[in-house]
Amino acid sequence: MSEQKLHLVMGGRVKDPQGLEFADLSQIEVVGVFPDYAAAEDAWRAAAQRTVDDAEMKYVVVHLHRLLQPDMLKR
Numbered sequence: 526m527s528e529q530k531l532h533l534v535m536g537g538r539v540k541d542p543q544g545l546e547f548a549d550l551s552q553i554e555v556v557g558v559f560p561d562y563a564a565a566e567d568a569w570r571a572a573a574q575r576t577v578d579d580a581e582m583k584y585v586v587v588h589l590h591r592l593l594q595p596d597m598l599k600r
Contacts, residue, residue, distance in 0.1 A: 528594075529560060530562065530588075531559070531589040531590050531593070532561070532565035532588055533555070533559075533587040533589050534565050534568045534586055535553055535554060535556060535584065536556065536572055536573070536583055537554055537583070538552065538581045539583045542583070545583065545585065554572070554584075562586070565586045566586065569584050
């Protein structure tokens, strides 16, 4: 049985376009939780494309499986 590798895609307005500090956590958009990186990447691309002209909007993929299994951080 293979391990489930969950990924979260989320985004919002950042304080600095070169950073990852979100300006208002209450305005974070959760795009979804996905069973693998490929699906998460597709969702991330779609979300990011919608706001491509807004430098202060940023979407990210969070590797939930690494947070749920800290020993994987070493991999």
